Amino acid sequence: MAAEVRPRLTVLSGPSGVGKSTVVAHMRKVHPEVWLSVSATTRKPRPGERHGVHYFFVNDDEFDKLIANGELLEWAEFAGNRYGTPRGAVLERLDNGEPVLLEIDLQGARLVRESMPEAQLVFLAPPSWDELVRRLTGRGTESPEVIQRRLESAKVELAAESEFDTTLVNTSVEDVARELLALMEVV
Ligand SMILES: Nc1nc2c(ncn2[C@@H]2O[C@H](COP(=O)(O)OP(=O)(O)O)[C@@H](O)[C@H]2O)c(=O)[nH]1
Numbered sequence: 001m002a003a004e005v006r007p008r009l010t011v012l013s014g015p016s017g018v019g020k021s022t023v024v025a026h027m028r029k030v031h032p033e034v035w036l037s038v039s040a041t042t043r044k045p046r047p048g049e050r051h052g053v054h055y056f057f058v059n060d061d062e063f064d065k066l067i068a069n070g071e072l073l074e075w076a077e078f079a080g081n082r083y084g085t086p087r088g089a090v091l092e093r094l095d096n097g098e099p100v101l102l103e104i105d106l107q108g109a110r111l112v113r114e115s116m117p118e119a120q121l122v123f124l125a126p127p128s129w130d131e132l133v134r135r136l137t138g139r140g141t142e143s144p145e146v147i148q149r150r151l152e153s154a155k156v157e158l159a160a161e162s163e164f165d166t167t168l169v170n171t172s173v174e175d176v177a178r179e180l181l182a183l184m185e186v187v
Pocket residue numbers: 013014015016017020021039040043074075076078083084085086103104105106107108109
């Protein structure tokens with residue numbers, strides 16, 4: 001039997017408001033050594049978000065330069081803003097044999113699947129549509145227009161679940177964080 005190929009790059013995707021950031025934050029509280037790529041974005045910071053921690057917040061010109069210089073592993077436009085994964089830090093860690101986690105949207109997940117077929121794609125699903133709406137609205141960080149836009153994207157993302165290797169339903173943050181760590185072979 002062929003030796004098992006251990007996926008070292010894990011991509012976590014799922015609709016806005018499903019709880020990706022919450023799960024990742026919990027996971028890193030339990031296992032601070034797990035490295036999460038910090039994306040660049042043209043979105044404005046939410047209260048409490050810090051440059052270099054949650055995102056590298058850049059303007060349109062700076063984002064254009066990142067693309068032109070080939071510094072992004074993938075990038076996509078989501079609900080009116082651009083988001084991209086800095087290539088260097090990800091490749092450096094993979095070269096060192098360290099597990100790497102990307103929290104990116106569906107378009108980004110598809111691009112990673114093309115360029116790095118060994119990556120494992122994990123879809124985070126809500127327990128129900130109503131619960132997704134409740135979480136996105138309850139977070140209180142977006143205007144009604146932006147919430148509407150994100151719910152439109154959510155419909156598209158939910159329809160693509162079968163493209164992923166694994167689905168985790170976010171009922172319990174602790175359970176999902178544990179399952180994700182197991183998939184990443186951290187525990
Ligand atoms: N393709 C891609 N998507 C990203 C990247 N960083 C974040 N995203 C995705 O962009 C979407 C919007 O992110 P954000 O504005 O932080 O909203 P939130 O997911 O609702 O908290 C989410 O689906 C993120 O997973 C990236 O580097 N590349």
